[in-house]
Amino acid sequence: MKTETNRRPAVSPSRRSDRFLEAMAPFDRVVLASHINPDPDALASMLGIRAVLEHRRPRLEVTLTLDGMLARAENRAMVELLEIPLVPIEDAPRGDGVALVMVDSQPHTGRRASESITPVAVLDHHQTGGNLDGVAFLDIRPDMGATSTMVAGYLMEQSVPLTPRLATALFYGIESESIGYPREAGPADDGALVWLFPRADKDLMARIRNPRLPVSYFATAQHALANAFLYGPLLVCWCGQVPQPDIIAELADFFIRCDQAHWVVAIGRFQDQIRLSLRTDSLGTNSGEVLRAVVDGLGTAGGHDKRAGGAIPLSDPSPEAIDELLRLIRRRLFEQLQVAESPGRRLLPASPTIQVP
Secondary structure: OOOOOOOOOOOOOOOHHHHHHHHHOOOOEEEEEOOOOOOHHHHHHHHHHHHHHHHHOOOOEEEEEEOOOOOOHHHHHHHHHOOOOOEEHHHOOOOOOEEEEEEOOOOOOOOOOOOOOOOOEEEEOOOOOOOOOOOOEEEEOOOOOOHHHHHHHHHHHOOOOOOHHHHHHHHHHHHHHHOOOOOOOOHHHHHHHHHHHHHOOHHHHHHHHOOOOOHHHHHHHHHHHHOEEEEOOEEEEEEEEOOOOHHHHHHHHHHOOOOOOOEEEEEEEEOOEEEEEEEEOOOOOOHHHHHHHHOOOOOEEEEOOOEEEEEEEOOOOOHHHHHHHHHHHHHHHHHHHOOOOOOOEEOOOOOOOOOOO
16 A cells, blocks of 8 residues: 655745756846847846845845947936946856846847847747747736836745835836836836836936936937838838937837827937937737838847837948839838838928027
8 A cells, every 4th residue: 555745846946046946046147138238228227137136135146238239328328327337238247157137028030139149038029039949937018118117026925125216217117117008017027116106216317217318319410300200000210320329219209199190110320320210109010010010121129019110221221222222112001001102201391590599
């Protein structure tokens, strides 16, 4: 007769944060990475994950990395004011005993400079999926408005002490992803904002939201306004050669408030690429997939329901080649958005100038 024992089969932890920590257990060092030119959500998510890891494993070496540049003035202010320690991705530790954790992005979506190392863990809220083969831990929730919301949940689950600077970073990370109307946010995002706001440093947050802007910012905005065209419900603006790539997304956010546009595509040249930002004022449109179809065979794209971004490498930087590429993009936009092809009209007439007062 066999006797019963009290032994039970091993059960994986039910909380996501526990499973994440379990995946990190074999490693002595962790490198946190995100997409190229990280935004506030990416920066805050890396900062929050570091807090979770260091709370549970105080001796663990955690490195936060920068892939690309801090383009927007708000992003630079966030890093400087919150003292976020970033190491260039190419200088980060690698090799045996090092785990790469990717936040706010996924492998092989065209949003990183290099895909030579497969991450051990991926935490993301984007709809555009990547190649996740070989990734040990996955937490991908497109129903979340921000990866920072997911990370805030990890902090709560693990009872991590929340400093004012960490609360400020996470609050701004969520806020920056959920602005605009209709909002791409849900109850979990709102709950995280309610939890974080009383703990955040309001003065620091105000300084991050309102950084000083260079003259080149206003020159690019002037160029885009002078070269904005309406094609029925679609507004397309050419931003020209831009000083930093994120200004194209900022201008798309600006133009979607136009009462004659339901779709906006802002396009500009940064270094050897054409960059695109797509916006719409409607939910359920899957902008990421729309833009992926537009740049199919030309470049890469992805994003959310209402917002998307893409890039096309320039094999021929001549003005004639760029003009032809812009015409192709416009034709594909018409096809994807089912907009009747038309010559279009300028959004604004030429502005008169006055003598210097």
